[in-house]
Structure formats: structure tokens, C-alpha cells
Amino acid sequence: MNEPTTDDGDRPTTPPGADAANRTSQAGAADQPGGRTGRNGEAAASNQPGSGNGRNGDHGQTGASNQPGSGNGRNGDHGQTGASNQPGSGNGRNGEAATSNQPSGGNGRNGDHGQTGASNQPSGGTGSIGGHGDHGQTGAGDQSHPGSQSSAGHQPGGNGSSGGHGDHGQNRGNGDHRRSGGNGRPGGNGGNGAPAETPAAPPRPGVLGRLAGVSYRRRGRVVVAWVVAIAAAFGLSAAFAGDFTADYSAPGSDSRQAQDLLEQRFPAQSGDTIDVVVRTDGAAVTDPDVQADVAALLDELRGQPHVVAVDDPYTTPGGLSQNGDILVATVNLDVVLPDDMPVEETEELLAMADAAERPGLEIALGGQTIALAEQGEIGSEAIGMAAAAVILLITFGTVVAAGLPLIVAIAGLALSGMLTGLVAAVADVPDWSTALATMMGIALGIDYVLLMVTRFREWRAAGLDPERATIATLDTAGRAVMVAGSTVMISMLGLFAMGLTFMQGAALVTIVAVLVVMAAAATLFPALLGFFGSWVDRLRLPLGRRQRPTAQLAAGGHVEPSRTWLRWGRLVDRHSIIATVVGVGLLLALAAPFLGVRFGFPDAGNNEEDRSSRQAYDLLSEGFGPGANGPLLLVADLDDPGDEAALPALAEAVAATPGVAAVLPPAVTEAGDAALLTVLPATGPQDAATEDVVHTLRDDVLPGAGVEVHVGGVTATSIDSTENTAERLPLLIGGVVILSMILLLVSFRSIVIPITAALMNLLSVAAAYGVVALVLEGGWAGQLIGIDTETPMPAFIPVLVFAVLFGLSMDYEVFLISRMREAWTRTGDNGRAIVEGLAGTGRVITAAAAIMVAVFAAFIPSPEVFLKVIGVGMAAAILVDATVVRMLLVPAVMHLLGRANWWLPSWLERRLPQLHVEGRPELYLPDGDGRSRDADEPELVPVR
Numbered sequence: 001m002n003e004p005t006t007d008d009g010d011r012p013t014t015p016p017g018a019d020a021a022n023r024t025s026q027a028g029a030a031d032q033p034g035g036r037t038g039r040n041g042e043a044a045a046s047n048q049p050g051s052g053n054g055r056n057g058d059h060g061q062t063g064a065s066n067q068p069g070s071g072n073g074r075n076g077d078h079g080q081t082g083a084s085n086q087p088g089s090g091n092g093r094n095g096e097a098a099t100s101n102q103p104s105g106g107n108g109r110n111g112d113h114g115q116t117g118a119s120n121q122p123s124g125g126t127g128s129i130g131g132h133g134d135h136g137q138t139g140a141g142d143q144s145h146p147g148s149q150s151s152a153g154h155q156p157g158g159n160g161s162s163g164g165h166g167d168h169g170q171n172r173g174n175g176d177h178r179r180s181g182g183n184g185r186p187g188g189n190g191g192n193g194a195p196a197e198t199p200a201a202p203p204r205p206g207v208l209g210r211l212a213g214v215s216y217r218r219r220g221r222v223v224v225a226w227v228v229a230i231a232a233a234f235g236l237s238a239a240f241a242g243d244f245t246a247d248y249s250a251p252g253s254d255s256r257q258a259q260d261l262l263e264q265r266f267p268a269q270s271g272d273t274i275d276v277v278v279r280t281d282g283a284a285v286t287d288p289d290v291q292a293d294v295a296a297l298l299d300e301l302r303g304q305p306h307v308v309a310v311d312d313p314y315t316t317p318g319g320l321s322q323n324g325d326i327l328v329a330t331v332n333l334d335v336v337l338p339d340d341m342p343v344e345e346t347e348e349l350l351a352m353a354d355a356a357e358r359p360g361l362e363i364a365l366g367g368q369t370i371a372l373a374e375q376g377e378i379g380s381e382a383i384g385m386a387a388a389a390v391i392l393l394i395t396f397g398t399v400v401a402a403g404l405p406l407i408v409a410i411a412g413l414a415l416s417g418m419l420t421g422l423v424a425a426v427a428d429v430p431d432w433s434t435a436l437a438t439m440m441g442i443a444l445g446i447d448y449v450l451l452m453v454t455r456f457r458e459w460r461a462a463g464l465d466p467e468r469a470t471i472a473t474l475d476t477a478g479r480a481v482m483v484a485g486s487t488v489m490i491s492m493l494g495l496f497a498m499g500l501t502f503m504q505g506a507a508l509v510t511i512v513a514v515l516v517v518m519a520a521a522a523t524l525f526p527a528l529l530g531f532f533g534s535w536v537d538r539l540r541l542p543l544g545r546r547q548r549p550t551a552q553l554a555a556g557g558h559v560e561p562s563r564t565w566l567r568w569g570r571l572v573d574r575h576s577i578i579a580t581v582v583g584v585g586l587l588l589a590l591a592a593p594f595l596g597v598r599f600g601f602p603d604a605g606n607n608e609e610d611r612s613s614r615q616a617y618d619l620l621s622e623g624f625g626p627g628a629n630g631p632l633l634l635v636a637d638l639d640d641p642g643d644e645a646a647l648p649a650l651a652e653a654v655a656a657t658p659g660v661a662a663v664l665p666p667a668v669t670e671a672g673d674a675a676l677l678t679v680l681p682a683t684g685p686q687d688a689a690t691e692d693v694v695h696t697l698r699d700d701v702l703p704g705a706g707v708e709v710h711v712g713g714v715t716a717t718s719i720d721s722t723e724n725t726a727e728r729l730p731l732l733i734g735g736v737v738i739l740s741m742i743l744l745l746v747s748f749r750s751i752v753i754p755i756t757a758a759l760m761n762l763l764s765v766a767a768a769y770g771v772v773a774l775v776l777e778g779g780w781a782g783q784l785i786g787i788d789t790e791t792p793m794p795a796f797i798p799v800l801v802f803a804v805l806f807g808l809s810m811d812y813e814v815f816l817i818s819r820m821r822e823a824w825t826r827t828g829d830n831g832r833a834i835v836e837g838l839a840g841t842g843r844v845i846t847a848a849a850a851i852m853v854a855v856f857a858a859f860i861p862s863p864e865v866f867l868k869v870i871g872v873g874m875a876a877a878i879l880v881d882a883t884v885v886r887m888l889l890v891p892a893v894m895h896l897l898g899r900a901n902w903w904l905p906s907w908l909e910r911r912l913p914q915l916h917v918e919g920r921p922e923l924y925l926p927d928g929d930g931r932s933r934d935a936d937e938p939e940l941v942p943v944r
Helices: 207-217 219-240 254-265 288-302 343-356 368-374 381-396 399-424 432-461 466-498 501-535 563-574 576-596 612-624 641-655 688-704 714-748 752-776 780-784 796-827 830-857 865-902 906-911
Strands: 273-280 307-310 326-333 361-366 551-554 632-637 660-663 674-681 708-712 940-943
Touching (some): 207 466, 219 501, 254 674, 254 708, 273 612, 288 361, 343 361, 368 612, 381 399, 381 432, 399 501, 432 466, 432 796, 432 830, 432 865, 466 501, 501 796, 576 752, 714 752, 752 780, 752 796, 796 865, 830 865
Antiparallel strands (some): 273 361, 551 940, 632 708
């Protein structure tokens, strides 16, 4: 079992004063009667008249002497004032100019950071202590009595005064920054002060702390640099930004080979298509007036950009329905992917169809290109930001504190948004990925800065000045932010294992957004604190109870959490078994609907009823059967001259396949090197029977056709992509989980914590999958968010949701466990560490989760089914993770495991690097010496 480590690479391993040559426990010898030596760190009692005692005041203690005729010198550390009430004596202190106005003798001081100790006593003054102190100060005597001289010392670390026969003697002292002893004696000669110890340098902050210090001091330059970076990114994006595109096909699949063959041999048919569906009311579609109107519309469409061909429904086989009231014409485009079609041109096609309608003639355009144009503008950033602002105001209660996370998030959004176009120039980026990256950037930016603003306010309550509080914040909470951001990026990098270009593009833009957020948190945030740090609690809103005027500072440097969270932590401790059973049971219940999920791609049949794409879908199903909305394209490679003779037998065999409604006559290229057969299944694209037809054709029918045939089309592509994603999903989950566990192992130096974290996060993701599956059933839950039909789950949604949610869940895990480990390293008490960590982060995690839920819930009003599903899944998962998992299940399980939570084999401990994710908060405490409190010392000290 490992005891909590107290070693740190940034902390001096040899305590000051350990070397005899630099020892300063006594300052100045007093061998004469009437004088005693003051020791460093202890109060030397003096009962002799005419003598004073010097001591080093340690964090709030005041050295006092009650003897007449004597002064008491002390080195006040961090703002304490040594006072003396004796007649005839003055008292100096470190950190301000000490002045004594008492008659008959005064006491000098050790000047720190540039101050000069002076005494202005009219009768027998005392020379100041030290010369050239910690920062080169010179002690000077300014006595008016002719019998008293001062002596300026030049030794580093401080100089006692020398020589002189003053009426009340000379006081010699020590110029050490933290220890000073002085004593006076009546009459006699002042001796030379002993050389002072060279002061030990204060512990050096980590990299983030030093970066925060630089950003704080050069805040103006940092803000200007961010403005310049945003402007430069805007210019580069305007000049070199690429277009959004997405290829949802599975690499190397049969449908992909069919598409490649179409592009080579049938370039006119290889592009995307638009269906023009016309229905008449009271007349046949063959009516001359109807034919004239249809012909005029089709002629107008042929003249539009990106349109390469338009079929004549009156001459093309399968163009007219059996009832004669519906016809369909196919418009071939020169773009292969629907995302490549400009939305403005698609909207012009829709406007032409609307203009051609008249009473008795209904016209609708269908296809993926039309559906994309009708989905409208993607993105609900304004809704997410507004919700976040309200939650921040409620959480902090002040405009300044709430405004800092918003400013950082907006700056990060501006920069990452401009960089997205540059990523699109080098990778395939789907249009919906920009909304995902934007929401991730907003949510993470606000959450990370929320954590750091909370810690900054705690350090300020602990008595640190704004600059020191900024450094301490980045050196503690900032480390947790960097680890949390790293886990998100690791999760998103797992999408590259899927081998799908559109997922890789989505991962890239999201990773860029996270990197920008992390950079803003490390540089822009401390710079803003340089401007607003001292005002962080200004502009308080009349919300709830006002903050207590006297904060309670707990060991470890954080402000005492609310009693509500402390009571909750102790309640979980007392009922850890019940909490574990309830938490696991609830998560499994939420995950249960996922067992009946149906994978597939939503199509126009899942769109809203008032859209043209949905109306065209319904008309095709009514006139030509449901399979007309997802025809299969069989592409035959006719390499040998005699291969064309096998086409009639091939068409007969396909038509005889169960589940096939019709087979259109084959179309052969002019070169005779390829043939295209259009097959209409008897069931719709989302039906499981259609998938069976595809597999039957590939496995049983086509291998005996005598020619090489590939099955393609939108439906076949969807089936292949789903199967390919399902096969690779275990690889993604395994890779992300293992990498995240390794990161947590190094961060928290524990074997158990990474394992429990991975299991908890998997439960959170499973619960999110269950909620998504429930709304996709189209029942009461689906109708709440605008899904009124049974909708299949796209296979890439679980992949994407897993990558994002696993990273975000790790965020909260890092926030929670880092605070627990902070208490564990201080106390070695597992139960106490869990309660303190939970109470110290409960409010932050709750507020952060509320912001996350609000931001991702802004996806739900989107007309795009993909985004609705992503929004529901992520909002539900964050809500469950921050409440059931982090606030209940994780602490309950850790209570059950006891000290095993922090177990690490000794051989592994020696080999792991020390990251100190929790930081070293004790280095910034007002104690100043980095020591931990003893067990019998009070846990909380009032800080005013």
C-alpha cells in the first residue's frame, strides 16, 4: 500500500537551515546580562529589564515583549505586523516601513522587496537590521542622538549593525527574508552580526504556473496576440477554405466498387440524382395539358447548373405508375456527393417546382440533395451561449465571474471556427461536424474556465493577491484542465480507427476546437485575470444568499464547501452499498432499449411532412411501391465480348429473387463494356427484408451470373457502411478505453481508479445509447423532440457519441479524482479524501454539467435527424454522468474499495512519471512552508 507522496520536483528537498554554514536559528549572540537571543520560529522569553526579544513570526503569530525599555523585532511574513507596547521601544516588521516614535530607543527592521527600515527616535535609536536583504535592500540608521551610529552592511542576506556606543545599545539582526532575531542590551558595545543564511528560493511553479505568470504580467500583449491570431485565421480561411463534403461509403465494399465502376463507365449516371414526382388530381398524367406542364418544367431544369441529364418519364420504362396518376422523372447531377451540390442552386430547383404547381397538379422534388437543402442552417450556438450565461450567473452570482468563461469560449469559438475551413481544404469534412465542433468548443471552454474561476476565487479567499492566485490556479486546476482536454482528444483520435473519411474529418475539426480551448485556458484566461482578477466578485446580482463575509479555508487551500455537499458526501459514505446497487440498476434500466435498436440510415421518410423531400418519398411509395425510394443499382463489368449475352439470364434470375418487385431493362454503354440494371425491392430502404435481398443477391444469385456484378446504390451503400462500422466499433472502444486508462494511470498513480473510471464511463455511454434508441422508436419520447416515425439509428452515431461522451465523462472524472487525490496526499485517509473531493467539486461539476446539457440540447430543435439524435444522446449522457455516476456511483464504489483505490505496485511507481495532476496547493498556502497540518490541528481556519 502506498502512502501519499509529498515529494515534488518543484519543491526543494533540503529544508532551509539544514546546513550548518547557513544556519540562522539564532540571530546575534547575547552574552551580556540583560539580553537573550531570539530564535527563528520560536518565541524567546525575556524577563530581564532592558532587553527585547526578536523572533520570526510565522503566518500570523506576533512576537511581543512586555519588558520596559526594550523593543521586539520580528520578521513578519505575508503581511503580519509585530507589535510592541513597551514604553521606550519600537517594533519593525518585514514588508512595510517600520517607524518608531517612542522616546528612548527604536527598533529597525529587515527591509523586504525594496523597503528601507528606518528609526527616527530622538534618543538613542537603533540601527536597522540587515543590509542587502533578500532583494538587495540596505538598512539605514537615522538616529538623532549623537551617541548612536548606524552601520550599513553589504553582506548578502543581511547585516547586523556594527560599533557605536548608544545610550540604549545597538540592535543587531538578521536580514533573512523569513527569519530574523534581534536583541538589545543596555549600555555596552554592539557586536558584529553573524552572517545570515542565504534564503531558500520559494518553490518554483510548474510550467502552467509560469506560463500563467507571464500571461498575467504581459496581459496586454497576450490579448493583442489573440486578436491578431483570430484576424489571421479569418484571412487564411477566406483565401484557402475548402468546401464541406462527406463520403459515407465503406472503403473496399461491394457498393464502393459499384460506384467506382459507374463513375468510369457511366459518368452521366454516376452522380447524385433528384426525383421529380408529379401527381394529378382528377386527370391522368398522360393528359395533354399535364404533359405540356411537365415538359416545360423538365426543360427548365435541364438548363440549370450541375444538371447533366433529365429523363423523359413518358418514354423511360417505369416512369408512369400503374394507376396513371403519378409519374417520376430522374434528374442526373454532375456531383457524386450530395454535399457537393451548392444549396443555392438546389433552392432554385425547388422554386421552379413550386412555380409549376397549379390546382390539380402536385409536384415534389426528392433525393438526398433536396433533403440537405431543406434542413436549413445547422447550428444553435446562440441558444447554447444564452443558456450557459444564465447558468453561470446563477452559479457565481456576479457578472464579472460569469463573464470570464463566456469571453474565453467566444474567443476560442472565433479562432476554431475560422480554422475549420482550413481543415476542410485538406480533409473531407461533413457539414454537421462544424456544429459538433462548435458545441464542443463552447461547452469545454466554459466548463474549463468555470473550474478555474472557482479555484481562483478560493485562492483569493485564502489571502493570495491576484497574480499569485492566478499562478496557483493554473498550477492546480489548470493541470486538471490539460489532462481533461487530453482525454477528449484521445477519444476523438479513436475515430481514425474507423477508416471512414467523414469521421476523420469530424474528429479533426473537433480536435482543433479542443486544442484552441486549451490554449485559451492557459494563456487568455490568466491575461483576463490580469485585468479583472481583483474585480472577480464585483457586480453581484441579487440571487440567492450572499457569500459569507468570513470564508473558511480548508487544509489544501480550498474554501470550505457548502454543508449540503458535505452532508451528501457523508450520506453516500454511510450507504455506499445501497448507492452502488441503485446507481448500477438505474444505468442498466436506461440502457435496456438499446438491445432492440435497429441500425440504418434515416432517409426522407423520416423528414417532416411539410418538406418536399418527404412528400416525394410518400408519392413514390404510393405510386411505385416502397422499394422505389431505395433502388438497387447492379453494375456488370463486361470485359469479354460475349458477356453481354448473359444479361437476359441475369435479369431473369434477379427478378425471380424473393423480395424483388421489379427489374428494369439493362442499360449498356456504347462501348459495350458495362451494363446497369435497376432493381426495385418490394420493401423500403430501412426494412430489414431489403438488407436480406442485398445479401441474397451477392451470396446466391450474382456469383452464378457468368459476369462480374456489383450491387450499389444508396440503399446498398447504407447497408455496407453500417456493417463496416459495426465491425470496427470494438476496435474503437478498446483503443479509446485503453489509452484513457493509461493516461489516468499516469495522472493519478493508481491501478484501480482507471479501471473503475472506464467501467463507469461505459455505463454512462450505454445509458445514452438506450435513451437514443428510445426516442428513435417514434413513440411518446420521440414525439417530444420531433421524431414521429420509427427511425433507424445510423451506425456512425454510436461511434461518434462514444468518442465524444467518453472524453467528456473523463473530464468530470479528472475534476473529481484530482480533488480527491489532493486530499489523499494530504491526509492519507481514503474516506475523508472521497468526502472532501466530492464536496469540493460537487457544485462545479453540477454547474458544468448543466451548461453541457443546455449546449447539447440546443441540437434538438435542428431539423436534421442526425443532429437531433446527437443532441439527445449527449445531453442525456452528461446529465446521467454528472448526477448518477459522478455524484453517486463513483464515490460509493470508492468507499467500498477503501485504500485499494490508491494502490500502485512499487515497481510501477518507480517507473511512472510524476504529473501531479492535483498540483501542489500546499505550496501556495499562507503557511508558506508547504507543510501539511498535523492531525491534531484544526482542519479549517477562518480567513477574513
